[in-house]
Amino acid sequence: MTQPHELEALAVDIAREAGELARVRRTQGVAIAATKSAIADIVTEADREVEALIRARLRAERPGDGFLGEESGAERGTTDLTWVVDPIDGTVNYAYGIPAYAVSIAVVTGEPDPESWRAVAAAVFSPAAGELFQAAVDGGATLNGDRLAVNAEPTAAGALLATGFGYDPSTHAGDLARVARVMPLARDLRRIGAASLDFAYVACGRLDGYFERGLQPWDHAAGALLVTEAGGRVGGVGSGGGRPGRAMSVAAGPGLFDALLAAAIGD
Ligand code: IPD
DSSP: OOOHHHHHHHHHHHHHHHHHHHHHHHHTOOOEEEEOSSTTOEEEHHHHHHHHHHHHHHHHHOTTSEEEETTTEEEOOSSSEEEEEEEEEOHHHHHHTOSOOEEEEEEEESSSOTTTOEEEEEEEEETTTTEEEEEETTTEEEETTEEOOOOSSOBTTBEEEEEOOOSOGGGHHHHHHHHHHHGGGEEEEEOOSOHHHHHHHHHTTSOSEEEESSOOHHHHHHHHHHHHHTTOEEEOSSGGGOOSSSSOEEEEOTTTHHHHHHHHHTO
């Protein structure tokens, strides 16, 4: 069986190559290819090209593994592994020229279902910042080679938090009500615009916590492993704190997690 650190190395290698392609395409100008679930939910030509590169590399190097990508869909494999890919997380930032976008690649075991899978390795690469976050299960998480640790507790000033808002306008009232519930815990709130980076920033202590409703599997697969490998907790709706998913995703250090989850889901 392939070891987690070998899968991590492959995820890193592909994320670097994919991120460099995204960065170069950005300098050449961005073309919106289509809208998806809502008029604000866009895909660029670069999203498609970068996902095609990632998929081709995985097909060449891991032909039996499954694939679940934001832009090109799912394909079951013959091994127990599935690669979960967001080629450009933060597409709206990318389209507007805001440098907070990232390639997010995770490899998971078990059914390709975020309710039950187990993440094995992950890479989140932010090409504009030159920052590579990576993790392997039980192997820790790093940023450009430096070991990561979440903030165990927020400071007395309160927690620096981040959130996001889905593309569907009908969900915005609920999202804003959630922000109102969470704000008593916060010193301030960020909306970075790339879920994988929100998780990565919790993992490295740039944020104390993150919460968002409506995430897709490829938005949280890699980032969640970064957080848990950095000593943090992730969860959502369901028994025992649940798992990150569409209904809710929360990530935080151990001293904040329960309070943030309760406020986010309205307990
Ligand atoms: C989006 C970003 C954003 C989050 C959205 C995601 P995309 O991913 O992660 O921060 O709020 O829910 O869909 O569409 O840029 O890959």
